[in-house]
Amino acid sequence: xxxxxxxxxxxxxxxxxxxxxxxxxxxxxxxxxxxxxxxxxxxxxxxxxxxxxxxxxxxxxxxxxxxxxxxxxxxxxxxxxxxxxxxxxxxxxxxxxxxxxxxxxxxxxxxxxxxxxxxxxxxxxxxxxxxxxxxxxxxxxxxxxxxxxxxxxxxxxxxxx
Amino acid sequence: xxxxxxxxxxxxxxxxxxxxxxxxxxxxxxxxxxxxxxxxxxxxxxxxxxxxxxxxxxxxxxxxxxxxxxxxxxxxxxxxxxxxxxxxxxxxxxxxxxxxxxxxxxxxxxxxxxxxxxxxxxxxxxxxxxxxxxxxxxxxxxxxxxxxx
Numbered sequence: 516x517x518x519x520x521x522x523x524x525x526x527x528x529x530x531x532x533x534x535x536x537x538x539x540x541x542x543x544x545x546x547x548x549x550x551x552x553x554x555x556x557x558x559x560x561x562x563x564x565x566x567x568x569x570x571x572x573x574x575x576x577x578x579x580x581x582x583x584x585x586x587x588x589x590x591x592x593x594x595x596x597x598x599x600x601x602x603x604x605x606x607x608x609x610x611x612x613x614x615x616x617x618x619x620x621x622x623x624x625x626x627x628x629x630x631x632x633x634x635x636x637x638x639x640x641x642x643x644x645x646x647x648x649x650x651x652x653x654x655x656x657x658x659x660x661x662x663x664x665x666x667x668x669x670x671x672x673x674x675x676x
Numbered sequence: 677x678x679x680x681x682x683x684x685x686x687x688x689x690x691x692x693x694x695x696x697x698x699x700x701x702x703x704x705x706x707x708x709x710x711x712x713x714x715x716x717x718x719x720x721x722x723x724x725x726x727x728x729x730x731x732x733x734x735x736x737x738x739x740x741x742x743x744x745x746x747x748x749x750x751x752x753x754x755x756x757x758x759x760x761x762x763x764x765x766x767x768x769x770x771x772x773x774x775x776x777x778x779x780x781x782x783x784x785x786x787x788x789x790x791x792x793x794x795x796x797x798x799x800x801x802x803x804x805x806x807x808x809x810x811x812x813x814x815x816x817x818x819x820x821x822x823x824x825x
Contacts (some may be wrong), residue, residue, distance in 0.1 A: 517677065517680055517681070517795065518681070519677075529799075531684075531799060531803050532799065532800055532803035532804070532815075532817070533803070534807055534811075534813060534815065561740075601788070618822055619822070620821060620822050621815065621816055621819040621820040621821060622815060622816075623820055623821075625822075648683040648685065649685060650683060652684050652686070652806070653685070653687035654812075655803065655806060655807075656806075656810055658689060658806060658813050659810060660687075660810050660811045662687075664685055664687070664772065664774055665771065665772025665774065667772070675730035
């Protein structure tokens, strides 16, 4: 994964290889019944069509993030316009852009998450760079073994993120 | 890029993750390369190809060794054509039976080609390590092909 900060903005990129077909990875990323199993109880509401709304809910906080589907090409690519809703400092930074890219490489799916915002040293990017490795590690474990990860955040971290 | 960081969470113990990095028979299974050293501060280490040749692909010096939590070493091209970079493995135990492994590859300013190569390599190696420790399966990560061409 790589974080970058410059005058064009901030970005976070994470690549992972999951032993599962691309369609399964896509379903796990987009369907609430799967999300709840590995995304620490959270889920998203969207029909994943271009122009549709997108909302994320977490058990401790209710609605946490809102946005819109900018591009959707199942099971290959999705682009989400994404803004945090419940932490004022992050909400103030405005909309980010999150790109999911999936590619089948033999028995593996290469999943690339690129999250960017047009703001230097954005707190939002700082926050998601802690979250994505936890979520995607849990996703890999869930798809490969049927057992997702427990929540590794401390109680204090859970209260804030 | 001067620093590359990759964080992954694995169902395992710190000792298992440590062994996976430092023991050749373990590393060959998921890295397909392996590391050889006596893992003492100041010692030489070598990163060798797991095929019959055992070619030394990278070598360097162990800068810090605190099993099973921290390992720091220089990462040097055997032909010494570029300044060495540096790799740090941090292994931290979490609740719920999880280990957080952070790989930081920095001091890459003098070797952009190495920076590009390791950014592609670490996700393959560390995803395969996680698969091995969590479900006992691995893939030949250096040969996988994109099915869409």
